Amino acid sequence: MYKLRLLVFGLSVLNFVTSDENKTCEIAKSFAKSSPPDNTVSVHCDADKSCAGFHCQGVYLISNTHLHIKKGDPVCFGVMINHCDTPLSMDVYFQNVLMNSSFQRRLHHNASIPIPGITLRTDTSKVDLFLFVEMTHKDNKVTIALTARVRFTVGKIVNWPDALNFKVIPEKTFPVPPCPPGENRNVTQIPVFPSCVAPTVVAPSTTTVKPMSKTYGKLCDPTKVYQCSQNEMCTFNKICGCSTGMVLNPISGYCDNPGASPKHKLEPVAETTIKSTIVSSNSLVPAAPQTAVSDPKKSNTGLITGLAVGAVAVLGIVILVSFLIWRSRSTHSDHVPIVDNEEVVI
Incomplete structure (x- = not known):
């Protein structure tokens, strides 16, 4: 479940700050002011030198067998926007090597992406979480919208409760670096990221x-x-x-x-x-040509708290789904209301 949460939270921090005099991007390097509210993970982020992405690494602060996380395990995730590609694409990734858990996917416009590792099953039902992606690129600006949706499958009946849909990132437009003159790549090489390791810390x-x-x-x-x-x-x-x-x-x-x-x-x-x-980060260096380099000038202390709330709301969806599965396992025949005037037998 925390794959979705961290990816959603990471995407919510993808915010480019510009001025009339300087179009250089600034991406958050720390979650100090908008980190997950339940102290489950400590995270540090660095901007990519391309100014079109960021890379984060951290460590879990708790252990939970149900969520498949263990205290002390390193966790890494990030986003790279390939805004010069045709069609426009975005690479997202998540790594937790010690728990043998990883996720890397290239997303395109209108993509519907199931999040692996968080499917919940009972004898008669299944619950999945999906991310729906919308992207456009025009005049050195990229517009991204991301929606989280829950799919309930009971037998052959599939239900997407509208009440559980959530705009993780409402339509957001931000500037990106201009593409080189005459360059219009069809496909950017998918970056290969090294194994996620525990972050280093500046000595006292x-x-x-x-x-x-x-x-x-x-x-x-x-x-x-x-x-x-x-x-x-x-x-x-x-x-x-x-x-x-x-x-x-x-x-x-x-x-x-x-x-x-x-x-x-x-x-x-x-x-x-x-x-x-986390004080310093040096393990998230993608293979060429998209090398992540930490730049202290790209630190953004004014994180967008409104978008951070989006990650918290998605966590609420995850908690609700977990509760529904717990109810089904304890009663096996209980009727669980999903939305007003609607119920699904799990």
């Missing part, structure tokens, strides 16, 4: 300043909260260190912004909820 500061923080350098569990102080995070080395973008202030002995004035000494702060955050 090697400064000789004695930290004044009560938690800096202390052991912690990256899957838990309330362990590290303000401006700190629990790294994958299982110690509290400065959060992304923060450094150990040589005067105060606390983690602070690099440009912060050291003239006043920071006072100890109460422990607060700090999510574990």
